Amino acid sequence: MQNFDFYNPTRIVFGKDRLQELDQLIPKNSRVLVLYGGGSVKRFGTLDKVLAGLGNRTVFEFAGIEPNPRYETLMEAVDLVRRESVDFLLAVGGGSVMDGTKFVAAAAPFEGDEESLLEHGFAGLPVEQALPLGTVATLPATGSEMNMGAVVSHKGGKWPVMSPLLYPTFSFLDPSLTFSLPTRQVANGVVDAFVHVVEQYVTYPVNAQIQDRTAEGILKTLIEVGPVTLANPEDYDARANLVWAATSALNGYIGVGVPQDWSTHMIGHELTAMFGIDHGQSLAIILPSVWKLRKEQKREKLLQYAERVWGIVDGSEEERINQAIAQTRAFFESLGVATRLDQYGVKENQVADIVEALKAHGMTELSERGDMTPEISHQVLIDAFSE
Known part of the structure; x- marks a missing residue:
């Protein structure tokens, strides 16, 4: 066996009907941005449950993260984070939403050229801070809910984005939220x-x-x-x-x-x-x-x-x-x-x-x-x- 370090700080909240526990896992005074993709989280009531679980916090929404999340779309979310002084990100969706949220977490506090964050591959990002994030996973596939990696689409390529700062602090895995998937x-x-x-x-x-x-x-x-x-x-x-x-x-x-x-x-x-x-x-x-x-x-x-x-x-x-x-x-x-x-x-x-x-x-x-x-x-x- 080769030498290794193992580190994984993500808390998993597994099972049915637990989204009300969001209130216990995010600081009370947080300004939260909820990021999601298309309309399915609205149609099937997932977004309403998430918003209820966030209680009285100041909450913003960013919709439209596409499959294979695009850099340009994610930079719109970065602008919103900066404009509204958001300090916690919550991804609600599948791997693309979670990956996109990780990029936003790294890019929002970054003071250099955000596009350069796509250049480091598996070597890891040269960043010293990232916004904390959590996830509500609605698609079992990518594992992004419990790892430090993401993939972002830009200029005809798909670019790995990696950093230990991008582990979700928690992830909700409710299998029943996936029943409606095609x-x-x-x-x-x-x-x-x-x-x-x-x-x-x-x-x-x-x-x-x-x-x-x-x-x-x-x-x-x-x-x-x-x-x-x-x-x-x-x-x-x-x-x-x-x-x-x-x-x-x-x-x-x-x-x-x-x-x-x-x-x-x-x-x-x-x-x-x-x-x-x-x-x-x-x-x-x-x-x-x-x-x-x-x-x-x-x-x-x-x-x-x-x-x-x-x-x-x-x-x-x-x-x-x-x-x-x-x-x-x-x-x-x-x-x-x-x-x-x-x-x-x-x-x-x-x-x-x-x-x-x-x-x-x-x-x-x-x-x-x-x-x-x-x-x-x-x-x-x-x-x-x-x-």
């Missing part, structure tokens, strides 16, 4: 959580037994509850397990002391930016091809994944790996998520443009080993078309 969003969320896990797990072994067994447990849970919660959206137990699996997939716990990949995410980001393919869909497209092209580098962990997650023990090593990849693709497709680039209207002659975008965004040494070149990414993308 099937497509739930299916994408299952895929997103699944790929979060394997980006940290299917790399190479370092004898991290706790991390491996926890990752395998999350994966098996997603395989079990994903179809159930899609078929029965108001099955509380299934949805509760999905919500906690999605949070556990990216709260840092399974990623400590182990190598991490993230190449599927980085290539997937370009598909979202260039073609508007949903984030979860982009991951379902790319992951099987990454594994196919990187069998040798991931051989030991792919075999472990095949046996422990899918119960595949018969056949040669090559056969077991191929079966595990096929099972993974079949699982995504069973959720209604297509897994081939051409199924989204992308043409093979556009692959070169995707690779150029990867180069422009510095994604030239991907994978847990840093040896996945643009040429290999090109091969992955070609393989992602229908056979």
